[in-house]
Each structure stands twice: as C-alpha cells, then as structure tokens.
Amino acid sequence: MGLFEEARIAAANLSDFASDLTEPSLRIGVTGLARAGKTIFISSSLHNMIHGGRLPRFEAHSNGRIGSADISPQPDSLIPRFRYEDHIADLTQKRIWPVSTSRTSQVRLGLKYQSTKSIKQTLSGGRLALDLVDYPGEWLLDLTLMELDYRGWSARSFEQAAKPNYGDHAIDWLAFAVSLTAELEAATQTGTNEEPATESLARQAAHHFTDYLLRAKKARGAYALLTPGRFLMPGDLKDSPALTFAPLPDHLYSKDRKSLWAMMEKRFEAYKTSIILPFYRDHFARLDRQVVLIDLLAALNEGPETLAELEETMGEILKAFRPGKRFWLRNLVSRRIDKILFAATKADHLHHTSHDRLEAILQRLVERAALRAEAAGAEISCMAIAAVRATQEATLQMDGEDLPSLVGIPMKGESLGEDEFDGKTEFALFPGDLPKDPDSVFKAVDSEFEGPWTTNEGDLTKEVESVSEPQNSIHDPLCFVKFRPPELDKTAEGMPLSLPHIRLDRALDFLLGDSLT
Amino acid sequence: MTSSPSNSNKTRQSTKARKPRAVKLDRSSKKHAAPTPDEQTNAQLSMAPSTAWQEDQDPIHSLNNDQQSPDLTLKKGWSLAPIFWSAFTGLFLLAFGVWLDDLIRTLFTRFEWLGWTGIALLGLAASSLLIFLLREGLALRRLAKLDHLRKQAEHLYEQGNKKSATRFANQMLTLYAQQPSLFKARQSLKSDLPHLFDADAILAQTEQVLISQIDAAANHRVHQAAKRVALVTALSPRALFDILVVLIETIRMVRAIAQSYGNRPGFIAMLKLSGHIAGHLAITGGMAAGETLLQQIVGHGLAARLSAKLGEGLLNGILTARIGLATIALCRPMPFKHAPAPTLGAVIKALRDQSDQQEGTDNRQP
8 A cells, every 4th residue: 555545544543533522423343254244233323322222231322321322414414324214124124134235335423422430521422423335245355455466466466266165166267268379379369469359358357357357256155255246246347347357367567568467467456446445445444343153053154164264354454453452642643443342243143041152263264353453552352233023932842852043034034944934934943053162163163174085995985984973073064044133022012022132232332332432 | 951961962872762742632621632532552641730839949959059158268178266166155044044043933832822822923934935036037038948949930030941030930939928919919920920031031020010010119118218218317406316316217118128028027037137238239330330429419419508417418328228138138039130220320310309399388488
C-alpha cells in the first residue's frame, strides 16, 4: 500500500476524530465469509437493543443504563442504508432468512446511556453512535490480494486449480490456458501482436476464468479462497477492464510492454487500486472493533478438507487487519482494532452440551491469527453464538439412548439420511456428536493427504479398520441441518417479543461493554 | 464436564454409535410436541429438561466427597475431658430429675390440684424446650447450608455446566422465595435462566440480579449500625453504657444481616455465627489492617485531635462495621465475583461525614 493511501486513511481518521468530539462513535466491523450470518447478526443485535430485548449478560443494557437506542440518520450519504426493517420483517413475519448481501450497506445506531463513572458522565454527555457495516463476504477474500503482485497471484491461482477438489471445475480453463500459449506464439510469428488481438484473448481468458470461479464456488461453498471476489459478484463493473483479466502461466512472463502479460498485470493492479483499496480504506482501516463470524458447522459438515481450507482463508484475511492497543494519540491518524471477537455462528444447530467443543474447534481454527492479534495488544475472545435461535432443546429417547437433540422446522430441501424435509413439519433432530479433541478434526486432513502415497493392497483393509478405531472420531457422522427462523411469542398486544438468541448478549458485552461503562 | 474418567470413557464409546437422526413431530396439542405414533422406533421426546430443583442427591455430600481436606485440628486423639464432662452432665441431669420428681410428689402431698398444675407446667416447659431445640437445629442446618452453597458456587465457577448451574440458581430462588421485596428480581431471573448457556453466565446473573439486592440491604444495615454506634459512643456519658449499646446493636445487626441472607439464626446458631465472625475477623484482620489501618489511624488522629469522644465513636463504629462486613462475607451464599463487595472504606467515609457534621453542630452551639 502506497504512502498516498496511508495518508488518505490518516485523513479520514482525523476527520472521524473531529466528528467524535461532538458525538463519540464506534465502528464495529462485522466480518465474515458469505453465508456466515453477518446480516442476521447485525439485524438481531439492532432489534434486541432497540426493542429492549432479552440481553441479560449485556451489562449496560440489563442494568437499564441505556436510555434509548434508535437508528440515526446515515452519516455517509453515499453508502446505502442497511435495510434493517426489511430483514426483520423477513425474519419475524415471513419466517425466512434474509437474502444474501450483494453490496455494502451501513447503519448507525444512536445510543443514549449513563456512564457509571462520574468523570465520563460529565465529559462525554452519554451518547455513542454505533456504526455497523454489512458487505458481501466474497469481497472480503480480495483483501488477501493486497500484498500480492500479479505473478504471485497467478501462481497461487494455478496452484489452487491443481488441487484435487478444484481440478474438475478447472479443466476447461486450464485447457484454454494451454491453448493460449500456442495462440500467442502464432500471433507473435505472424506479427499481429496488436491491441485488438490481445484484448479479445484477454476477454476469452477472463470468461473462462470467471466460469471456473463460479463453478468452483458453487461446489466448494464460501470457504474457498477464490479470488478476485468481484468476479463472482461484478455488479455494474461487469466487462470493465478492471474485471477483464485472468491469471497466466508463468512461462508467459515477459517485460514487453505490449505483451498480454503486461496488459493483464496492468489490469490486475487497476483492480487492486480501484476496487480493493477503496473497500479497505472506507471500511477496514477505520474499524475500532471487529467481529469475525465463521460458519463452522457448515464447514464441519463438508469435512476436514473444507475445514483446512477455511483455516487458511481466515488466516489470510485476518492478516489485513490492524490489531493493536487503543491509544488516543495514535488513533488520530491510524485506528487500531483493540478487540476481536471470533464467533462460531449458528450455535443453535447444536445442543448446548456441545457448545464447548464447538468453541474449542473455533479456538484451534483461529489460533494463529489470535496469537498475532494478542501480541499486538488486542483483546481476543472466542464464542459459539446464534444471533437468532431457531431451535429448542430436547432430549430424544431412542433405542435406549438419550440423545441431546433439537426441535425445529428444518428448511425445505435439507435432508438427513432418508428423511427429506418439506419446510413445514417440525422435527426433532440429533445432529451427531462433535469430537472432544478439537485437533482430531484437523488431523484427519494430514492422514488423508498421506493416503495416496502409501496405498498398497493391504492398506485398504487397514484403512477400514482405522475408521472403526475410536481415535478417528472425525469419521463420526455429523449432519447439521438448517432450520427455519423461529416462531416468536407475541405480547398481549400482538407485538412480537425480542428475537431469541444464544450468547448474543455476551458478544455485545464484549464488544461494547467497555465503551458504555 | 464433571464426569469421572471412567464415566467419560463410557460416553465416548456410546458416542461412536450415535448417528445423526431425525424424528417427525406431531404438534397436535398446542404446547407439547410428541413423535408421530406410526414411527417404528419407539422414540420419546422430553422437551426443555425440567429446570426445577430436585433434591435427587445430596449436593453437600456429593460436593465434599472428593475435596475433603484433612482437617488436622479434628484429630485430637484420646482425651479424658469428654468422658468427665459427659459423666458430670449425666449426674447433673439425674439430680435435676430427682429434684423435679421430689417437687411433683411434694406438690401432690399438699393438694392434688397443685400436683396437676405442676405436671402441666412441667409438660409445657418440656415441650417448649423441645421446640426450641428443634428450631435451633434447623437454624444450624440453615447456617451450614449457606456455607455449603458458597462452596458449591465456587466449585461451579470452576467446572460447572448449564445443568448444574441452573440447579444452583433454582436453589437460590427457593431460598429467597419467601422474601416479598425480591419478587421482581426472582421473576426476571426466572425468565432469563432458559436463555443463558454458560455456567458462569448463569451464576453471574443470579448474583447480579438476586443477591446484589440483598447485598444492598445488608450493606445499608451495616452503615446504619455503625453510624448509630458511633453516635451513641460519642454522646454517652458512661463507658459501661457504650459497651452495652455496642453489644446490643452489633447483635441486632448480625441477626438482621443473617436473616436477609436467608438464615434466621436461633440462639445457638447465633453463638456459632459469632464464633465464625470472630474467626473470620482474626483471619482477615491482618489484611484489613494492612488495607485500612492507615485510614483508621489518620481518621482517629484527626478526630481525636478535635474531640476524644468523637474519635472513640468513630473507632467503635468502624469495629461494628467490620463485624457487619464479616457477617456478610459469612452469610452470603455466593462468593463476590460479579458484584462489588462492600468495603470498609465506604463505611468509614460515611462515618467521617457524620462526625464532621456533628463537629459542625458542636462548634456552632457554644
């Protein structure tokens, strides 16, 4: 990142500081890959705070120190407002989950509170503006490109496409990449290395590459480190040069300014400066607090490879943040994130007796990122939460076993074993046990990677045996099913009560507690 | 998870066979869901595991089983003293019995109605003694229970799960079910309990919502007693009068505090509690001295320079407050963890304010 960009960020922070003098504000970044539950987290937090929901462990709220919480006018007139009302209507009336986010939006919550400290009471006037930003999770992946140059990114993309999980989807594109070499050679021989020819080649390459990205994304979910993210969700930038490039094989590298490589490189850099940097500058460089939402259960559903991939992706993304202790003088020009909450979302798909294990797996997953942040002086916490609780807990007695299970209405199209769910009938579900040892979920990957190298005839039977061994608990079947939003209890006047949740109050207390003391 | 290793082994083995599965529910009645009857697997469902506190096992017993520290003071070995005292008491009781018997006989020889009156009075005395002993026994049990509850809470903070913590919270609710002023706090705690999932969250909620209200009342009582003692000492003409007032006021305060924490002490329980308080003060005295001795000396010095009597009152008040705070620490069924513990400093400050006020009035009067 250039000095100029740093200066722009500093200027933005300085103006933030100036506006903070009149009304203190706290920017909370709600980060997460696609389908991690960002929109629901924001909606449920807002709804519970505005309507005086049940947040017993959110100290300022439960002690009645927050006098009012209302949505304030939008501070940035160019960013769309988060459609809180629509999302809440979807959740409470239609009982469907809000649709996936396709662009950034922001909401400001104005809090009036009374501090417990007399100094703060006189100084700050008891107001706090809370800024929450929602954005598509795909864009987040782009942050990993900031430190890469075109050559490095090309290498990474090809490396990824060579992985067994992606090979099937990449065949078409890889074939094109090979043919591209021949075509370029033909072009240089005939001497038609002109702009129109390279342009059409570039468009074809981008088309094949985008095709591969879309297919891989569809198959691998949101965990895959498929970059650039804007290719998957182009919006009004579709077909612009900044979105018309593709990785090239390394042997095409040339310093010729007219070559295809140079053109791609230029566009890659344009993508970085005109798409990633503004996104980073306007959202991430100004954050005070950070919530990292991770849909761990879906990754567990997919299996150990996905989990390993998720770990890598999260590690790469978290490198883009600036953790550090809060210090007002430095805050003038460069904000640091002083608290990071790692939250495994959708904890309501699990019985509470397994929440500890989910937290342990989460801790193991973010270990490295957490260490780095803690070394920089930021505070870290890991929690299993559910911003909206869609299930109730029950014990299912079946075949002489007591199964800690969940009662709710599974979404239409979900299935478990032979059962297909229609989205209307209520079911009691036992999703399986999470492994006690969080490492076992990750270890399984290594053993499976070793698999192909050591395969002999005798090993097949061995493998079957090892599956039945208790150490290999990852092979315990797990099946987490998505549920419909809950039916809400109504008050006597017919108003819906607050959205039920799991540990949302603790999450809010961790994020906001010290600002509201 | 509190299960022992062998137990966890067993669950581990059983988890191997636990496959994910689903059972269709039939919500024919409004609230109670049940599996549809045509299900081949005779599955049964119990919703929302009952959170009501059941005395299925003695929590005290199960708690103390593994962590009974060897109490060296109990192992005294053989001694003649108990034999002597039991024999002596036995003799005394026999003599008392003979005397009663003689008395009744003598009464009968005088007039028959006098004898019957004697017997009636004796019966009345005996039955009231019995009831007294019974109540004392109950009070002692309550005192012991508070102690064990505190230990249990500490244990739960370290290794509790939702179930055990909820059980503990329900125990607290039943303990304070009789106090009308806590009705709202009880209601709000009851409605929040099903929405909390961590042991420490449940305990913290219990402490902050329910116990801290009692804390406030108890703390107020300590302040009141300390102020009263300080005032009386400062004004009273005779030392004997001081001592009497301090004694009575202290006893009343201790009783009130114990009562608000759910332990209505009887006579013997009161004696025992006093013993505990003395012990507690002896242990914490060092720490408290380190913390507040400076304040006390400064306070005394300042006050004494102005008026010896006022300073004396201040000191007596501080002593009373210390006893009160020790009582709170002993009677509170949960350790101070999420609610602030009342401090001696606050009481001293209140006392100083009062004495300053008095001083002001004293100065103005002449």
